[in-house]
Amino acid sequence: MPEQFFEQVEHYKILLEKWNKIHNLTGAKTLHQINEFIVDAITPITFLPPVTKAMDIGTGAGFPGMILAMAMPKTHFTLVEPLTKRASFLQFVKADLGLNNVDVKALRVEQLPSEPYDLITSRAVTDTDMLLKLSEPFCTKGTLLLFYKGEKVYDEINESLDYTIIEAENRHYLLIKR
Secondary structure: OOOOHHHHHHHHHHHHHHHHHHHOOOOOOOHHHHHHHHHHHHHHHHOOOOOOEEEEEOOOOOOOHHHHHHHOOOOEEEEEOOOHHHHHHHHHHHHHHOOOOEEEEOOOHHHOOOOOOOEEEEEOOOOHHHHHHHHHHHOOOOOEEEEEEOHHHHHOOOOOOOEEEEEOOOOEEEEEEO
16 A cells, blocks of 8 residues: 555545535445445455556546545546536545546546556446446456446356456455456
C-alpha cells in the first residue's frame, strides 16, 4: 500500500461525507458504511497483478475506481460516471488530492472511443452479460475484468469464460481474463 494511501482515504472520507449530505452521492451515509465500501473496493489489490491502465465503469462516488486509484498510484485510472453530480465530485477529489493517475469521464461508457485497457472494473452497475458487452470495445488479449458481485454471481456465469470467483465476507469478486 502506498505511504500516502491512508491519508488520502481519510481526506476522501471527509469530502464524501460533506458532499453526500447535499448531493446524495452514495447509499453509504455513515462513516461505518463508508469504511465498509472502502474495504470492499480495496480488497482486490491482494490478488490483482500490477496493471498500467484501468477503467472503472459506473464509478459513482468513487467505489471502487477512486479507491483503487489511490492504492495503485502507478496505474492510470479512467473513471466513467454519467451522472454529473457524481462526476463533479470525482473531479473535485482528483484535484484536491492531486491524483495525476485519474481521468474522470462524465459520460456513459458507450460514448467513449474504443481503446484497450489492462483492467476493467465495475461495482453495482448491471448483470455480468451486460458488463461484458459494455467492456468489449476496451478489451484486448489479456485484459482483466473485475466485477464486484453478490451471491447471484453464480447464476450469471457463462461457463465458456476464463474466470475465478474470489469470495469475501459480503462480496464475490468475479475476475475474468480475456
